[in-house]
Amino acid sequence: MKKITLISFLIIHITALGQNYLVEYEVLNSNNIIKAELFINDTISLFKIIPNKDAKNFETRIFVKNKIDEKAYFTENIMNVKLFVTDSLNNMRWTLTNDTATILDFSCFSATTTFRGRNYTAFYTQSIQAQDGPWKFGGLPGLILSVKSGDNFIMWKAVKVVSDYSKVPELPIIQKENYISWNDFVLKYRVTIDKFIKMARSNGTLSNEASAKIKLDVVEIFYPELQTGEGIKF
Amino acid sequence: MKKISLLFAFVALFATVSFAGTSDTREIKSKPAIDKTIIEPFVAKVCSITATWTNGEGGQSTVTISVTCSTCTTTQQACNQAYALLSLIIPGA
Numbered sequence: 001m002k003k004i005t006l007i008s009f010l011i012i013h014i015t016a017l018g019q020n021y022l023v024e025y026e027v028l029n030s031n032n033i034i035k036a037e038l039f040i041n042d043t044i045s046l047f048k049i050i051p052n053k054d055a056k057n058f059e060t061r062i063f064v065k066n067k068i069d070e071k072a073y074f075t076e077n078i079m080n081v082k083l084f085v086t087d088s089l090n091n092m093r094w095t096l097t098n099d100t101a102t103i104l105d106f107s108c109f110s111a112t113t114t115f116r117g118r119n120y121t122a123f124y125t126q127s128i129q130a131q132d133g134p135w136k137f138g139g140l141p142g143l144i145l146s147v148k149s150g151d152n153f154i155m156w157k158a159v160k161v162v163s164d165y166s167k168v169p170e171l172p173i174i175q176k177e178n179y180i181s182w183n184d185f186v187l188k189y190r191v192t193i194d195k196f197i198k199m200a201r202s203n204g205t206l207s208n209e210a211s212a213k214i215k216l217d218v219v220e221i222f223y224p225e226l227q228t229g230e231g232i233k234f
Numbered sequence: 235m236k237k238i239s240l241l242f243a244f245v246a247l248f249a250t251v252s253f254a255g256t257s258d259t260r261e262i263k264s265k266p267a268i269d270k271t272i273i274e275p276f277v278a279k280v281c282s283i284t285a286t287w288t289n290g291e292g293g294q295s296t297v298t299i300s301v302t303c304s305t306c307t308t309t310q311q312a313c314n315q316a317y318a319l320l321s322l323i324i325p326g327a
Contacts (some may be wrong), residue, residue: 027292049292061290074290079297080324133269135291152292172317196323205318210303212319218295 024160025134034153039169040130080194087182118220119150186222197234279306281313
């Protein structure tokens with residue numbers, strides 16, 4: 001019933017257009033630049049990565065924010081296994097700060113937050129009254145046009161804003177899948193890594209005279225032993 | 235007295251001459267040979283392999299597996315184990 005409600009909700013609110021925006025972002029990470037698009041209206045937003053022309057085996061990922069039930073719906077990978085995950089839209093506690101900037105002719109104010117292991121500084125504009133932003137960011141009194149991690153690991157920066165955007169984006173085919181919560185996703189991740197480490201020794205992939213380390217680098221730090229320092233030794 | 239001293243001198247001289255040509259039967263042990271080959275300590279072979287993919291937020295995510303092998307004779311042997319481990323966690327990698 002939940003899934004039917006979600007489908008119906010998304011269909012109704014994508015077709016019943018209010019003030020829609022399309023924002024193009026550049027995502028900078030590890031000397032790599034990727035383009036992304038954020039479609040926004042009053043009740044939903046869709047954040048989508050645009051693959052580079054020469055990208056091979058690129059899997060399109062769409063991040064959906066449902067502002068009515070205040071949840072995000074997206075896919076995550078545990079290594080090469082895809083899972084459908086939900087997360088709350090209210091995970092970020094912002095502190096408004098005094099810095100200002102002009103981005104794409106929009107006057108912006110700054111705010112900071114700590115989210116899943118990283119500190120972020122965002123610049124938002126009150127000229128666009130959408131408490132939204134790229135990926136999971138949102139909850140500020142205006143659209144987030146720029147957000148950067150304090151360790152320079154990643155940055156999202158708006159490069160174009162289109163208001164009164166009338167083209168309806170393609171609805172992601174996600175309604176048939178079962179979603180797990182973010183906390184369950186983290187638990188599954190830990191179990192997967194533990195199983196991998198046990199298997200590595202028990203089936204002889206790692207010889208008795210050898211030792212190994214595994215380290216994961218992703219934006220959200222949810223498994224500190226795996227993601228900080230040298231990773232997990234086994 | 236002089237004749238007795240002279241007699242002893244002759245006896246000593248005779249004894250010295252008599253024994254001069256005798257072969258010495260002591261066993262002389264040869265000194266042990268010194269091996270001058272430089273022996274380097276064995277260095278464990280290390281190999282790291284990284285898989286990279288683009289995540290939903292647009293960032294590059296990576297997983298790195300490093301293997302340290304104390305009995306591998308080549309780095310390739312350590313890399314073979316690292317590749318095998320990566321394939322366990324990302325089949326088809």
